Amino acid sequence: MKTALITGANKSIGFETAKQLAGKGYFVYLGSRDLAKGQEAVTKLKAEGLTNLEAIQIDVTDAASIDAAQKTLSSKVESLDLLVNNAGILGGMEQAALSVDVATIREVFDTNFFGVIAVTQAFIGLLKKSATPVIANVTSGLGSLTLHSDPTWMYYNVKAAAYGPSKTALNAYTVALAYELRDTQFRVNVIDPGYTSTDFNHNSGPGTVESAAAFVVKYAAIGTDGPTGKFFSHDIQGEGDESPW
Incomplete structure (x- = not known):
């Protein structure tokens, strides 16, 4: 049975991703900042x-x-087949470039960018022991510099000076990571689940968590x-789902 670890998996897209992967036969470890909430999520899925x-x-x-999480997982499994770096924060809805608090930018980057790097580096040893290791970094279309520079893009006017750049940085790190692991069995990609209706965005997105997951x-x-080494987006309507960087 393949194993997977998903960060931020106690709710929304992370929760549904855990549900669908478990349905595909993976043994899924639901990563949660609050263990009690993670256990509640597991109870719901077991029901x-x-x-x-x-x-x-x-x-x-x-x-x-x-x-601690790495040591706990290492005591339970010999290898990890899939790491889904899903945990992320928005940082509030008002993020104008000239007025967003620098502290907010640091907070968002700490979770969305530095957190991914820290988790990836911590679990890379277990992933290397898998015959089919995959690292999936959950990103956003708002991280695409190409799309943000295109006035015809549907979300061109949505500029979030903390959240967007944190995902752009995540994309850049993923490119570097995929390159470093290019001669191995690793598959490393960024995946944008699309604009989805969750509490993350006050349920303003048109997509469902089921479709996003x-x-x-x-x-x-x-x-x-x-x-x-690719960037896939659920909001891209075209062959291959591939988004421009």
């Missing part, structure tokens, strides 16, 4: 007949928490013959 799940405490902004799972559950 639906899914048994191959377990909650694990991990705060991606806390080095001690990440280290299915898109994440599509590229998270790929084999060694799958793509690597």
Whole structure:
């Protein structure tokens, strides 16, 4: 049975991604900053007949928490097949470039960018022991510099000076990571689940969590013959789902 760790998996897209991966036969570790909430999520999924799940405490902004999670998982499994870096924060709805608080930008980057790097580096040892290792970094279309520079893009007027750049940085890190692992069995991609209706955006998105998670799972559950170093977006209407950087 393949194993997966998903950060921020106790609600929304992370929760649904855990549900769908478990349904595909993965043993899923639901990473949650609040262990009690993670355990509640597992209880809900087990009530639906899914048994191959377990909650694990991990705060991606806390080095001690990440280290403890790595040690806990290492005591349970010999390898990790899939890491979904899903945990992220918005940082509020008002993020004008000239007025957003620098502290807000630092806070958003701490979770969305530095947190991903810290978690990836902590679990890379377990991932390297897998025959089919995958790292899926959940990004956003708002991280695309090409689209943000195109006045015809549907979200051209949505500029978030903390959140958007944090995802742009995440995309750049993923390119570097995929390159570093290019001669291995690793598949490393960024996946944008699209503008989805969740409490993250006050339920303003048109997409459903079920559809968003299915898109994440599509590229998270790929084999060694799958793509690597790519940016896939659920909001892109075209062959291959590939988004411009």
